[in-house]
Amino acid sequence: MARNPERRTTLLDAAIEVLADEGARGLTFRAVDARAGVPTGTSSNYFDHRDQLLSQVGDRIFARLTPPPGAIDTAMRPAPGRELLVELMRRAAGRLAAERTCYLGLFELRLEAVRRPELRTQLTKVLRSDLDENIRLHLDSGMPGDADTVRVLYFALTGLLLDHFTVPELHGDRDLDSLIETVVTRIAPAD
């Protein structure tokens, strides 16, 4: 098994692009090698089988979507409250829009997980760890609401982003920022 970590990351990022562009069915070792511009056969030196590649793609997507720790600490300087929550969610959405490929890749992985129990277990693990961490941060920083506030926000933002990336004209002239403000204001209790 090849061990160059940078090369592995390059291959995983190429796999995310293939997922987003071609869908899960298009994700083959050969397609990843071609996308990464490496010799055919490289991916199969890094991943035992396709399921292992898919699982590591899930981990990599979350590593890319998780903001650097400083990004949140800095934002926490104003008083925690619904207004700051809207601002934080908007920043997160800006990051997400930039990470369109990751998001589409994640949706493809979810659907692939319906057919692959091993991938479903792995995806459940990373999604749960992400949600638990968001709940912890929310409560620790004194944001309005409780754990279920964060869970319902997570549901609504998932639905909103699915629309944003797949049927962006659905909500007419409401842009992403305006929809996020609506979602947070309707779900988080007033200060």
Added chain:
Amino acid sequence: MARNPERRTTLLDAAIEVLADEGARGLTFRAVDARAGVPTGTSSNYFDHRDQLLSQVGDRIFARLTPPPGAIDTAMRPAPGRELLVELMRRAAGRLAAERTCYLGLFELRLEAVRRPELRTQLTKVLRSDLDENIRLHLDSGMPGDADTVRVLYFALTGLLLDHFTVPELHGDRDLDSLIETVVTRIAPAD
């Protein structure tokens, strides 16, 4: 172009099953014919090309997901309010769980729409008409909240159902009914 409407519906239902089981990439005329148990070549007599099949699949999914009119009228007899809304959403979710194939097919169609502008236009149209109809029913029946209440409920239920169908263990021992109650209670204003 063949015109037997029942046969067309049979083919569309077979196409939804192929979508849910194999993903959008697996959806070929040949796969639809095989799933429907009809002679190879039948689908191509009913649909000019694959994009036309995909668009009609979108329409068919919404036709199947829309409850018969009586279902709602009967439920409206108790006073409209948050409690009734929870009850209605639970009934809807029961219908949705039974229509797992439709929901998975719809998620597959959404991702396919990223790559197919014609399908995206068509899906946007049916999703918008469904959302507008839900907003109209909500307001006409005196349910608590406004149009944005319905929009945020729609986002959250989409996210919840995506989890339910792709990573059902994510929310531990919280079952679908309990999660729906949480979502509605946090989003719809108290009576």
